[in-house]
Amino acid sequence: MASDYVPPVQKGFGQLVDSLFLLVLVYCSLLAPLLLKAPDKQPDPAQAIKTQVSWQTLGQNPTMQAQWQKLGFDAEQAKPIITTRFDYTIDPVSLIVTALVIVGYFVFVLRVSEKQYRQVIAEKFPE
Incomplete structure (x- = not known):
């Protein structure tokens, strides 16, 4: 009779690292557009005096x-x-960088999941 499968358990430290990594990614994706934004033009002081x-x-x-x-x-x-006024323009560079980060993370998750899935199948159904 085959033994019951016991999946590997992620330790608390690994969960902490994963959580911090995701928190840093979210923070960076929210902060990046502010850091990459061009500085606003300063108003002409002579014009400000007139009005x-x-x-x-x-x-x-x-x-x-x-x-x-x-x-x-x-x-x-x-x-x-x-x-x-609110500026609703979309910066193409920021949009592309954000999309690449999201797609890159998605591909990373798929690759790791596929590797783990194959390990589970290999453990459950040895050849």
């Missing part, structure tokens, strides 16, 4: 103004936040 900043020029009504002031902002401090 007077007020809550009305920023399009803020009295209720909005009160909320900004509760947060500790005056019109000058709130201007960059209000006037900065």
Whole structure:
């Protein structure tokens, strides 16, 4: 009678290393676009002097103004936040690098799984 198969057990240290590795990969994939982003252009100081900043020029009504002031902002401090629009452009290099990392990890997992699967079959059904 064949003995029952007992799969190899991953030790706690191996699980810790795997978890930390995945955590570092996630952190790097989230941080990479910020590190690779081109620096923003600084506004022309002469242009900034010409325009007077007020809550009305920023399009803020009295209720909005009160909320900004509760947060500790005056019109000058709130201007960059209000006037900065979200940038939905996709950087092709970052997209390709992220895709390569994901595909590379997927291929790595498949290769390791195939190797382990073959080991299990070889142990379960010896020739």
